[in-house]
Amino acid sequence: MLADSPPESQKNAEFLAIRDALACAGARVPNLLAADAGKGWLLLEDLGDELLLPTLSKETVDDAYSDAIALLSLCQRVAPAELALPAYDESLLTEELSRFDEWFVAALLKSNASAAGHSAMGGLWHCLVESALEQPSVFVHRDFHSRNLMRLSDSLLAVIDFQDAVYGPITYDTVSLYKDCYIRWPREAVLAWVKRDHARLTGQAALSCDSGTFIRWFDWMGLQRHIKVLGTFARLYLRDGKDAYLNDLPLVVTYVRETLAMYAPTHPEFAAFSSWFEAELMPVIQQQAWYRG
Numbered sequence: 001m002l003a004d005s006p007p008e009s010q011k012n013a014e015f016l017a018i019r020d021a022l023a024c025a026g027a028r029v030p031n032l033l034a035a036d037a038g039k040g041w042l043l044l045e046d047l048g049d050e051l052l053l054p055t056l057s058k059e060t061v062d063d064a065y066s067d068a069i070a071l072l073s074l075c076q077r078v079a080p081a082e083l084a085l086p087a088y089d090e091s092l093l094t095e096e097l098s099r100f101d102e103w104f105v106a107a108l109l110k111s112n113a114s115a116a117g118h119s120a121m122g123g124l125w126h127c128l129v130e131s132a133l134e135q136p137s138v139f140v141h142r143d144f145h146s147r148n149l150m151r152l153s154d155s156l157l158a159v160i161d162f163q164d165a166v167y168g169p170i171t172y173d174t175v176s177l178y179k180d181c182y183i184r185w186p187r188e189a190v191l192a193w194v195k196r197d198h199a200r201l202t203g204q205a206a207l208s209c210d211s212g213t214f215i216r217w218f219d220w221m222g223l224q225r226h227i228k229v230l231g232t233f234a235r236l237y238l239r240d241g242k243d244a245y246l247n248d249l250p251l252v253v254t255y256v257r258e259t260l261a262m263y264a265p266t267h268p269e270f271a272a273f274s275s276w277f278e279a280e281l282m283p284v285i286q287q288q289a290w291y292r293g
Contacts, residue, residue, distance in 0.1 A: 001030075003042040012037035015163040021082050027074040028158040047158050053146035053182055061185065065177065065193060067157045068149055069200075072173055075159065078139040080167050088140055088168020093129045093224065097121075099231025108234040109284045113276075120276040123269035128227075131220040135169040136206060142166060144173035145180045170206065171214070175222040179255055181229055181248050187258075194218050223259045226252050246290040253285060 005012050016037060022029045031045035056064055086092065101121060105111050113121070141148075141162050148161045174197055178190045198214040201207040207214065229252050233245040260274035285291050 001044050001046040003044055004040060005042055006040045007038060010040065011163040012040060012042065014165075015042075017083060018078075018085075018162050018165050021078045022075055022159070022162065024082075025074050025077040027071055028152070028156055029162070030158070030160065047150045047152060047160070050151045051147055052149040052151055052157065053180075055151055056146060056183060061189070064157075068144075068177055069174070069197065071149070071157050071159060072141075072144060072177075075141060075144075075162075075173075076138045076170075080137075083139075083165075085139075086166045087137070088132070088166045088172070090129055090133065092166070093132055094125060096228035096231075097125050097128070097224065099235060100227045102231065103234040103238065104230040105281065107238050109281065109288070111281065111284050114280060116272075117276045117280060120269075120273040124273040127267065127269045128220050128224040131217055132169045132172075132224060135171060135217050135221075137167045138170050138206075140166050140168040140172045141176070142172070144176045145182065146177075147182060169217070169221055170201070171218045171221045172225070175218060175225055179222045179226070181226070181252055181255075184251055184254070191215065219259055219262065223256065226255045226259075230256070249290055250292045253291075257282075 005015075012035075016032065016035060019029050019032060023031075030047055032042070033045065034043040035041065052064060052068070101113055101118075105113055105117075141159065142164045143161055144159070148159060150158045150160060152158055174194070178185065178193050194215055195211055198207065198211045209217075230249065233249055233252070236242040236245045257274075257277070260270050260277065264271040264274045
């Protein structure tokens with residue numbers, strides 16, 4: 001497959017460096033046949049057209065996600081010394097969260113957050129960023145989900161679209177997979193997968209926390225990601241004309257509301273944000289043509 005990847009808009013050097021590191025770690029990625037990163041030409045192996053998403057069902061998901069976690073484990077072997085990747089630090093985490101107010105609330109919903117809303121955002125952002133920074137850091141793909149995983153003819157999974165990778169929270173990529181913005185699974189199934197990951201990582205000495213802390217890390221990381229995604233999908237529609245992302249907003253709104261409801265009884269920052277979200281934003285959201293309750 002010949003990819004036309006203009007260097008002024010695409011991360012060609014990053015893509016090639018990360019591809020090499022992942023391949024060396026044993027992860028299945030597109031083979032590179034030739035490249036001129038400066039001119040924006042990449043000749044890559046064609047991995048076919050079978051994304052993981054349409055193959056998922058309640059009958060197949062356990063095996064599929066076991067395969068995906070095996071692939072992710074290989075990706076996470078890439079150490080900081082091997083790639084000069086950015087850190088998923090306070091600055092980046094906060095910038096991502098800022099997209100929510102700028103692009104989702106103000107630009108898409110055409111709403112101005114009240115003083116209570118800005119206060120609630122500040123309190124919740126602090127909690128989510130602190131939780132993310134508590135976690136062990138590993139290689140993070142940042143979009144490790146069913147539209148970036150491909151089932152090959154030999155039944156193996158391959159990963160694509162990794163040029164935005166960073167080093168950051170250990171739960172980030174599992175959140176992307178288990179609380180996918182394009183498909184939803186029951187909470188009981190998600191918890192079973194998360195507890196399995198906790199046992200696996202503890203056995204590998206990658207973790208030293210209890211399962212309750214790990215689940216909280218996972219849930220709060222998911223909330224950070226989904227709040228960011230509301231802003232990012234709104235931006236993709238408004239700035240880039242990609243209106244298909246509007247269809248994915250209702251599920252992301254559902255994820256946000258569910259996690260807020262779970263933690264609001266015990267965490268005042270979650271309660272304040274949830275109250276503001278339900279009182280001020282949900283009436284506006286429910287009026288949107290793209291919203292399906």
